[in-house]
Amino acid sequence: MGITETKIYPINTGWLEADLGTYIFWKGPAGKKYWNPVYCYYVDTGKHKILVDTGLCDEERATKYHHKCEKRGCLEVHDHLEQKLGVHPDEIDAIVFTHLHWDHVQNMKKFKNARYIAPKGEIEMAYNPLPLYYRTYECGILDIEPPYAGCVFEAVEEECEVLPGITMFHTPGHSVGHMGVTVTTSMGDIVIAGDAIFCERNLDPNPSEKWRHWVPARFVNSFEGWKSVEEIDKRADYVLPCHDEPANARSTVYPYEGMPIRKRRQPIPGYKFYFGDMPAGMANKAAPAMSKKEADEFIASLVDPKDMAEY
Ligand SMILES: [Zn+2]
Numbered sequence: 001m002g003i004t005e006t007k008i009y010p011i012n013t014g015w016l017e018a019d020l021g022t023y024i025f026w027k028g029p030a031g032k033k034y035w036n037p038v039y040c041y042y043v044d045t046g047k048h049k050i051l052v053d054t055g056l057c058d059e060e061r062a063t064k065y066h067h068k069c070e071k072r073g074c075l076e077v078h079d080h081l082e083q084k085l086g087v088h089p090d091e092i093d094a095i096v097f098t099h100l101h102w103d104h105v106q107n108m109k110k111f112k113n114a115r116y117i118a119p120k121g122e123i124e125m126a127y128n129p130l131p132l133y134y135r136t137y138e139c140g141i142l143d144i145e146p147p148y149a150g151c152v153f154e155a156v157e158e159e160c161e162v163l164p165g166i167t168m169f170h171t172p173g174h175s176v177g178h179m180g181v182t183v184t185t186s187m188g189d190i191v192i193a194g195d196a197i198f199c200e201r202n203l204d205p206n207p208s209e210k211w212r213h214w215v216p217a218r219f220v221n222s223f224e225g226w227k228s229v230e231e232i233d234k235r236a237d238y239v240l241p242c243h244d245e246p247a248n249a250r251s252t253v254y255p256y257e258g259m260p261i262r263k264r265r266q267p268i269p270g271y272k273f274y275f276g277d278m279p280a281g282m283a284n285k286a287a288p289a290m291s292k293k294e295a296d297e298f299i300a301s302l303v304d305p306k307d308m309a310e311y
Contacts, residue, residue, distance in 0.1 A: 006186070010248040010254070012039055013040060013074055016066075018067060020032040020305055025215075026215050035311045037244075042081060042085060042087065045165055048094060053194070054106055055106060057147075065138065094115045094162075098196075098242070099178040100118060100125070100148065101195070102137065105146075105147045107147065115154055117153070119170075123153045123177070124177070125176050167184075169182065171232065176220055187238075189238075190240060197216060197239070202215055205271050212274075233265050234285075265278060266287035268290050
């Protein structure tokens with residue numbers, strides 16, 4: 001037992017169409033549509049069999065109430081687990097939720113032996129959503145039965161290790177109570193970012209605005225959201241955002257030999273961090289600053305969102 005055994009298996013539950021400018025990137029190319037996957041994760045620690053989020057429903061329900069959806073052969077979480085990974089839903093002993101938006105919670109009742117662990121702020125919002133978010137949480141007022149109807153959650157209020165090697169930490173902004181999930185592995189801390197960022201590119205600069213991070217545009221609170229992006233940058237040796245294809249498809253299992261390890265909180269000349277230093281106990285994990293020359297080359301190498309690969 002131990003961290004050397006922990007493995008994360010990304011599960012793609014389908015594809016949604018979103019707008020690059022009003023959703024994926026703040027001040028991005030508005031009007032340009034972008035198909036993004038909806039991942040959830042099976043985490044096997046050797047001692048526990050865990051899911052982080054449970055992903056999408058079927059195409060019809062998704063398209064009817066939310067965004068245009070294509071399954072493209074992807075299965076719902078319980079079927080994927082059983083057919084592709086050989087894990088029966090009854091073997092799952094806990095589900096950890098980053099947040100309770102509709103595309104992260106479907107089919108949770110299929111896992112009848114699982115504890116449901118979720119951020120306190122999300123549980124409260126799911127059961128009593130601000131009217132703006134009736135649809136996002138599939139509120140019963142719209143005559144939909146929410147996937148969590150009748151479920152009892154364990155509420156997480158403060159950062160904590162919810163299971164051995166699995167830590168939840170605050171990343172609000174995309175939603176009120178959103179939390180990231182750090183999985184301790186033999187190759188470092190892999191952060192399952194939920195929707196605090198949509199894709200890896202959100203962690204790199206927006207050169208025309210001089211932003212250190214090109215943050216997503218879908219927020220309930222942009223101040224907290226920016227802070228959360230910086231928080232992920234400080235904590236992650238690798239990031240798995242739920243809606244990014246390349247980050248999740250480099251391997252069928254994480255960590256893996258040759259996995260690109262990112263640099264945490266690396267200063268880039270001309271691009272300021274807004275919030276404080278590394279979290280307590282992690283100061284020595286911050287990367288040294290780029291030189292001016294390195295920064296120029298790095299900035300020149302960045303993909304503009306309007307030129308991102310399409311799926
Ligand atoms: Zn989402």
